Amino acid sequence: SFNHLKHLNEQYYLICQWLYLNGLRAGEGCAMQKSDVFITEDRQYCKVTGTLEYHGKKIADQVKSTETKTASGMREIDLSTKAVEIYQEALSLSPHSNFLFTTSNNTPIQLNAINAYLRVHKERMGFDEDRKISTHIFRHTHISKLAEIGVPLHIIQRRVEHASEKITREIYLHITNKMKSDTKDLLALL
DSSP states (O other): OHHHHHHHOHHHHHHHHHHHHHTOOHHHHHHOBGGGEEEOSSOEEEEEOOOEEOTTOOGGGOEEOSSOSSGGGOEEEEOOHHHHHHHHHHHHHOTTOSBSSBOTTSOBOOHHHHHHHHHHHTTTTTOOTTOOOOTHHHHHHHHHHHHHTTOOHHHHHHHHOOSSHHHHHHHHHHHHHHHHHHHHHHHTTO
């Protein structure tokens, strides 16, 4: 699915990768400022400190809020090597903006535009025609992938900062139960 995005809309590809790799809400990704990312010899991370304020505003007047969707959403997220590559590619595409992910007009990428794009192209991206899809799928996939590789629940919860740990736990338990079922099936082959 990401390959399709990369060839048709590089900006959407980059922000969707960013959301997937870091477990961000789409508004947090759209609001990400270049100054929110820190790359040092010792650590690579981003600070999530706001979301895009777009309701009732012209695109040129949109700004990053001073808080996230929930009070618990303020956090630092360590970046993988791939996330640092996405950051560097995004920098090269948005040289005249403080926002990390921008349109060719140097305005923040619009959440509703990405969601509309995903709905129109979902079949080409490998999703069923009937499947409802939005940018939130990248956050859930991030949580699922962390669970699949065995990251403890409390670490995942801190990384994504759900207001209620119930949401993270439900995704985590679904994945770990599937892994147990898969293991049971494999054990039958012994």
